[in-house]
Amino acid sequence: MNTQPDAHAFGPARNLACRECGQTYDLGPRYACELCFGPLEVAYEFAGVTRESIAAGPRNIWRYRGLLPVSDRIAEIPSIEPGCTRLVRADGLAHALGMRSLWLKDDTGNPTHSFKDRVVAVALAAARELGFKVLACPSTGNLANAVAAASARGGIRSVVLVPHDLEHQKITMTAVYGGTLFAVEGNYDDVNRLASELAGEYEDWAFANVNVRPYYAEGSKTLGYEIAEQLGWRLPDQIVVPVASGSQLTKIDKSFGELTKLGLVDDKPYKVFAAQATGCSPVAQAYKAGLDIVQPVRPDTIAKSLAIGNPADGPYVLDIARRTGGAVEDVDDAEIVEAIQLLARTEGIFAETAGGVTIAVLKKLLEAGAIDPEADTTAIVSGDGLKTLDAVSDVARPAATIEPSVEAFRSVSSKVGVS
Ligand SMILES: Cc1ncc(COP(=O)(O)O)c(C=O)c1O
Numbered sequence: 001m002n003t004q005p006d007a008h009a010f011g012p013a014r015n016l017a018c019r020e021c022g023q024t025y026d027l028g029p030r031y032a033c034e035l036c037f038g039p040l041e042v043a044y045e046f047a048g049v050t051r052e053s054i055a056a057g058p059r060n061i062w063r064y065r066g067l068l069p070v071s072d073r074i075a076e077i078p079s080i081e082p083g084c085t086r087l088v089r090a091d092g093l094a095h096a097l098g099m100r101s102l103w104l105k106d107d108t109g110n111p112t113h114s115f116k117d118r119v120v121a122v123a124l125a126a127a128r129e130l131g132f133k134v135l136a137c138p139s140t141g142n143l144a145n146a147v148a149a150a151s152a153r154g155g156i157r158s159v160v161l162v163p164h165d166l167e168h169q170k171i172t173m174t175a176v177y178g179g180t181l182f183a184v185e186g187n188y189d190d191v192n193r194l195a196s197e198l199a200g201e202y203e204d205w206a207f208a209n210v211n212v213r214p215y216y217a218e219g220s221k222t223l224g225y226e227i228a229e230q231l232g233w234r235l236p237d238q239i240v241v242p243v244a245s246g247s248q249l250t251k252i253d254k255s256f257g258e259l260t261k262l263g264l265v266d267d268k269p270y271k272v273f274a275a276q277a278t279g280c281s282p283v284a285q286a287y288k289a290g291l292d293i294v295q296p297v298r299p300d301t302i303a304k305s306l307a308i309g310n311p312a313d314g315p316y317v318l319d320i321a322r323r324t325g326g327a328v329e330d331v332d333d334a335e336i337v338e339a340i341q342l343l344a345r346t347e348g349i350f351a352e353t354a355g356g357v358t359i360a361v362l363k364k365l366l367e368a369g370a371i372d373p374e375a376d377t378t379a380i381v382s383g384d385g386l387k388t389l390d391a392v393s394d395v396a397r398p399a400a401t402i403e404p405s406v407e408a409f410r411s412v413s414s415k416v417g418v419s
Helices: 051-055 061-067 091-097 116-129 142-154 168-175 188-201 213-218 221-230 247-261 282-288 314-324 333-347 353-367 385-391 406-413
Strands: 013-018 040-044 086-089 101-106 134-138 157-163 180-184 205-207 238-242 271-277 327-331 376-381
Touching (some): 086 221, 091 353, 101 221, 116 134, 116 213, 134 188, 142 168, 157 168, 168 180, 188 205, 238 247, 238 353, 247 271, 271 314, 314 327, 353 376
Parallel strands (some): 134 205, 157 180, 238 271, 238 376
Antiparallel strands (some): 013 040, 086 101
């Protein structure tokens, strides 16, 4: 591996810094602080990034390359070109929930239908610059899809490890791209432990969310940049974000801070709300108990993509929710299914279970008075319902099965509400 990357390989990134003690390190394949074992993140010196320079960029996440740890030439390298997904004005859902102004960031429109394409694109760029030969990951499903697809397009081998009982759509959608897929007998936290051990052994493998995690995580900042740009260069008053490891949420917050510091948006307060499934809600439990530490749990929920019992960024999510005046809330499986249907029926967007968690938490926090129905709100729909069909297959069914005749149609039409 190349431990001395060239000076332009990571664009504006200057070093890695410990999120706990601030110790800095040269850019390289590191992810934990040698002094305190805290997580490392990318630190930058930004220069020359303006609204105009961003607008002149491609219609994908590389328009924000001046704010990411990637080379200036990244847009010329084959990638699956994630990003620039729709920000949908959701008047139908807003009306149903009694809100004035609601926007949905619809990340189902990414190449493998989840926000994970954003983080993988940045992880793959870092893996190349650092000289790794294989892109690998432990995954709750969506990351597996994104790693397999991005590796196929990028011409690098992929090795993916997932819990064996994942939704079969996600398993098929990973295997089809031709990498190597391991179904592991255990839950995500077991798979993640195994990946950490393998990362120590297979030195030319870049594990997207393990040994190149600092770079990978930065890809989620593009969600925040896009939301601000699509709102006409302003920040929402409130944002609701689903949480598994918590990285997506912490990086959206980081992106809002960067945009403000660079003067690309006005400095204004915003509240961050975190959404979890009750069957895997270690951060919500810590929040409700008033704790700063997050106790690991054993996941049991239909929201498998959010089923991380020991979330790496949990304490940072707690801090951001409290600091911004937001909250962390959880919803049970029935509420998740109901919210998937509500979103589909009001907006024509079919979300996976993680999206159901986000919309159900939005509803619950509105009812509790924690989310202001009058304030501008954005909710993240991070993955596509086609990946988690089983969650709604019992409640989304044909009204009737009939013979192909008008009589047969007439005999049931009034019963099913068409007459
Ligand atoms: C669809 C979807 N939404 C949200 C998340 C949560 O992301 P994070 O681990 O960054 O909190 C995941 C994680 O896999 C996911 O697949």
